[in-house]
Amino acid sequence: MTGHGNAASAIAARVAFLALWALAAPAPPGAMAAAVSDDDCLTCHASPELTRAADGSSVVVRAADLRASAHSGLACARCHPGASSIPHAEKLPAVRCAACHAGADIAVAHSAHRQVGGRNACTTCHGTHGIRPARGAGEGMCRPCHAKIVADYDASVHGTALARGDDEASKCQDCHGPAHGVLSHRDPASAVSRARLAQTCARCHADRELMTRRKITIPEAYALYRESVHGRSGKAGAATCSDCHESHRLRRATDSRSSIYRTNIPATCGRCHGRAAKEYGTGVHGTAVARGVTASPVCTDCHGEHLIRGPRDARSPVGAAGITQTCTHCHEATGIRETFGLPAGRAESYRDSYHGLAARGGSPVVANCASCHGYHQILPSADPRSEIHPSHLAATCGKCHPGAGAKFARGPVHVALATRNQPVLYFVRWTYLWLIALVIGGMLLHNGLDFVGKLRHSLRRHLGAMGTAANHGAEATMRWFERMTLSERIQHGLLATSFFALVYTGFALKYPESWIFSWLARLEHGYAWRSLLHRIAAVVQVGAAVYHIYYLTTRRGRGFVADMVPRLQDARDASDNLLYLAGRRPTPPRFGRFGYIEKAEYWALVWGTVVMTGTGLALWFENQSLRWLDKWVLDLATVIHYYEAWLAFLAIMIWHIYYVIANPEAYPMNWTWLTGRISEEHLRLEHPLEWERLTAAERQAESPAPEAEGTSGQDPAGS
Numbered sequence: 001m002t003g004h005g006n007a008a009s010a011i012a013a014r015v016a017f018l019a020l021w022a023l024a025a026p027a028p029p030g031a032m033a034a035a036v037s038d039d040d041c042l043t044c045h046a047s048p049e050l051t052r053a054a055d056g057s058s059v060v061v062r063a064a065d066l067r068a069s070a071h072s073g074l075a076c077a078r079c080h081p082g083a084s085s086i087p088h089a090e091k092l093p094a095v096r097c098a099a100c101h102a103g104a105d106i107a108v109a110h111s112a113h114r115q116v117g118g119r120n121a122c123t124t125c126h127g128t129h130g131i132r133p134a135r136g137a138g139e140g141m142c143r144p145c146h147a148k149i150v151a152d153y154d155a156s157v158h159g160t161a162l163a164r165g166d167d168e169a170s171k172c173q174d175c176h177g178p179a180h181g182v183l184s185h186r187d188p189a190s191a192v193s194r195a196r197l198a199q200t201c202a203r204c205h206a207d208r209e210l211m212t213r214r215k216i217t218i219p220e221a222y223a224l225y226r227e228s229v230h231g232r233s234g235k236a237g238a239a240t241c242s243d244c245h246e247s248h249r250l251r252r253a254t255d256s257r258s259s260i261y262r263t264n265i266p267a268t269c270g271r272c273h274g275r276a277a278k279e280y281g282t283g284v285h286g287t288a289v290a291r292g293v294t295a296s297p298v299c300t301d302c303h304g305e306h307l308i309r310g311p312r313d314a315r316s317p318v319g320a321a322g323i324t325q326t327c328t329h330c331h332e333a334t335g336i337r338e339t340f341g342l343p344a345g346r347a348e349s350y351r352d353s354y355h356g357l358a359a360r361g362g363s364p365v366v367a368n369c370a371s372c373h374g375y376h377q378i379l380p381s382a383d384p385r386s387e388i389h390p391s392h393l394a395a396t397c398g399k400c401h402p403g404a405g406a407k408f409a410r411g412p413v414h415v416a417l418a419t420r421n422q423p424v425l426y427f428v429r430w431t432y433l434w435l436i437a438l439v440i441g442g443m444l445l446h447n448g449l450d451f452v453g454k455l456r457h458s459l460r461r462h463l464g465a466m467g468t469a470a471n472h473g474a475e476a477t478m479r480w481f482e483r484m485t486l487s488e489r490i491q492h493g494l495l496a497t498s499f500f501a502l503v504y505t506g507f508a509l510k511y512p513e514s515w516i517f518s519w520l521a522r523l524e525h526g527y528a529w530r531s532l533l534h535r536i537a538a539v540v541q542v543g544a545a546v547y548h549i550y551y552l553t554t555r556r557g558r559g560f561v562a563d564m565v566p567r568l569q570d571a572r573d574a575s576d577n578l579l580y581l582a583g584r585r586p587t588p589p590r591f592g593r594f595g596y597i598e599k600a601e602y603w604a605l606v607w608g609t610v611v612m613t614g615t616g617l618a619l620w621f622e623n624q625s626l627r628w629l630d631k632w633v634l635d636l637a638t639v640i641h642y643y644e645a646w647l648a649f650l651a652i653m654i655w656h657i658y659y660v661i662a663n664p665e666a667y668p669m670n671w672t673w674l675t676g677r678i679s680e681e682h683l684r685l686e687h688p689l690e691w692e693r694l695t696a697a698e699r700q701a702e703s704p705a706p707e708a709e710g711t712s713g714q715d716p717a718g719s
Contacts, residue, residue, distance in 0.1 A: 036086055038066065041076045052090075065130035097122045107180035112187070125179070141179075142172050152249040168214070175200055192247075197240045198225060224306035229313070237272075244268055263289055265298045279376035286376075295336060302326055318375075320364045324350060327369045349414040354509075354619070354638065361512035361521040363528060372396055372413075388413070397626070404626040415635050424632065425639050432643035436650065443654045449581035454664040481694055483678040487551060492673055494544035495605075501537035502612075503649050505530050510642065538616055545609050563593045566603070570596040592689040601656060608648045615641040 044050060045061040052059050066072060077084045082092035098105035101122075108114055113125070125141055126132065132141070143150045153159045153172070161169035175192055176182050183190035191200045202222040204210055211219035218224075225231045230239040244260060251258035259268045266286060270277025280286040280299070288296035302318055303309075309316035317326040328347040330336050337344060350356040350369070358366035372388055379386035387396045393413075397404045412422075420426050484492065508517035508530050523529045551557040572589070574596045579585040589595075594602075615637040618625045625634055660670040665685070672678050684691040 036075075036077060036084060038076050040086060041083065061129050065127075069129060069131040071129075071131050104180045107178070111180060111182050112184040113180075113182060149248050152247075156248060156250040157252055158250060168210070170204060174203075192242075194236065194238075194240050197242060198222060198231065201241045218306065221306050228304075228306060228308045229310040230308060239272055243271065262294055262298060263292075265300055269299045276376045279374075283374075283377045284379055295339070297330060301330075314364070318370070320366070320368055321359065321362065323368050323370055324356070324359060343414075345416045346414050349416050353415070357509050357512065358528070361509060361528075361530065367400055371400070401623045401626050403623055413631070415632075422632070422635070425635055428636060428639050429643065432640075432647065436643065436647050439647065440650045440654060443651065446578070446581075447654060447658045449578065451658075451662070451664065453581040453583075479680040480677040481680060481683055481691075482676055483672045483683075484676040485556065486676065487556075489673065489676055491544055491548050491551065494540055494547070496673075498537045498541035498544060499648075499652065502534060502541065503645065505534035505537065506645055509534070535620065538613075538620070541609070542613055545613070564599055564602050566596075566599055570599060590688045591686065592693070593687060595687070597655075597659070601651075604648075604651060608644060611640060611644050612648070615644070 042061065042063055045059060046063060048060055050060050051057060071079070079095050080092055082088055104122075108122070124145070140150075154163070158170045162171065173179055177191045183193075185192045185194075187193060188195060190196065205216070205219075206222040208219060210216075225241070246259050251261075253260045253262075255261060256263075258264065266277050266280055266289065281290070285296045285298075289298060304317060309319070311318050313319055314321055316322055324347065331342055332344075332347045336342065351360065355367045359368055374387050377385075379389075381388045381390070383389060384391065386392065394404055415422055415425065504517075505520070508520045511517055512521040520530050552561055573591065576585060576589040577596075580588045618629070618634060618637045619641060622634065625637075660666055660673065661668065663670070665682070680691070683694075
């Protein structure tokens, strides 16, 4: 070693003195080691000018560092075995921390720090003589090598909490693991690797007690993430906590510098979803956010925060079943709609359209908001780039309806039937509502009077006021007449079956959430079973109508039509019957084969079949309809089809079902529709003129034919 000036002379004198002392009093090596104290070492190493001769590096040891060190109780020779004798060699053996810290040495050898500092790996973190205790060393130990990361940590929610004295705040080792076993984030075994980071964060963020105590806003964040498309993904690059919240600079969502601050969310998601972020940025929502309109939706408003599900997931808010409701949160919110001048009733008009009804019924393929407006690059209809711009509308609809013509694009898409903006639809709708009210109301009044009158008639007969005991024996000799042939019963059966199937499956489309129809809606798994059943029933009903047209060409069919033709007498019969039912006429009118009741029902059926078949075909073959017709025509067909269905259903239930079931004289069932027969008593009561005609024909058939003059027992025609 060399010195400078007086200091060097003093050191040389001390070394010489120690050397002479050692020669004068030789001792065993062990005894010398015991005799050399830290003060002896500091005799030289406390001098601030002491340097290494080979490279000029300082070998000064501060006594204060030794006293404050975790090794303050150890002698210098424990770590520097070559210094057990004085003077010692200029180059001492390397300090072996592993002699005492074997476990730490093994851990470091497999850690990310194994290459740090070469032979002096331990001293890089712990220092040399001023060894700091591991407990309480804090993030300052990491700062010399990770200055930027520690600075980011200091600015984070964890670092600021720690600076306030919060001992529960996460520190480096809480995430990265024990100091000696720190692994690179690229190591799959690391606690901060992409595959394991969420579990590491969950040590705190899945601790319900800790989350409650710390008043964390989203206590179930980890559980939600684990069920999300990111958490369930098997891809190596799937998003994890640090991708959204950053690794060390974690800030609160209310901090404008945070990666999860509302206006920063699109850029954060755009790190992985670049194309979607670019499209969003050019859309009406993204440009609004860029202008500072924080009420405009960002990624998390539609996709969710931690529980993000893929668009093909039936539970996803952006899936086919949920996207309409997601859009409705803003577009039907009164405050947002009024503030930004958004049109009202869009969601309602969609829900009432065929698309909306099918979506409510669970169809996964029917058009929804995004099908027409797009997903991320949503633009107003006035923008030429928009998918709903008039110049693009035919092509947009053509995605699902090939061949949709330019005529279809005329007029509004979102149609509110209850407003005067659509005068034709508005007028037709109200016409049907009034028609239903008047017709069904009239039926209820008519049948109510009929029910009361027949109850009164039944009571009188029961009390014996209408006949003698001889009449009661008529049942023993009751005769039956044919009312309906087999062909007529088949027609009636096909009509009745298809009618109720059409009613049920049709209303199942309109009211899919109702308990009576919801089970049918749940059967849809990519194919519309309801629609299939509805169309099968429609084919059956049209087939029955064609069969009936053929039947009308037969001899009995021609007679059927002749008996069904409305006549002035039917109006008189209706008036007389109402007077009788009201108690203002002593006797009921006398009906023939068909009275005004059957005639009104038959011709209403003919009208309804024509209307429902015509509108139904237009709606069934919508692609062809869209090529030739304006959209309002299809909307009109929808309105007529729906309200005509209500009119027909209510008429059948209140008019026809009453006369064959609820009618006191028919209850519990008029079985003519099944057997084709009607009792003589019933025929004489309900159709007295027809009874007289049939009995007269019977008498004529039973009476012997008059013999021709000059012949005996021969056919008068000579056959």
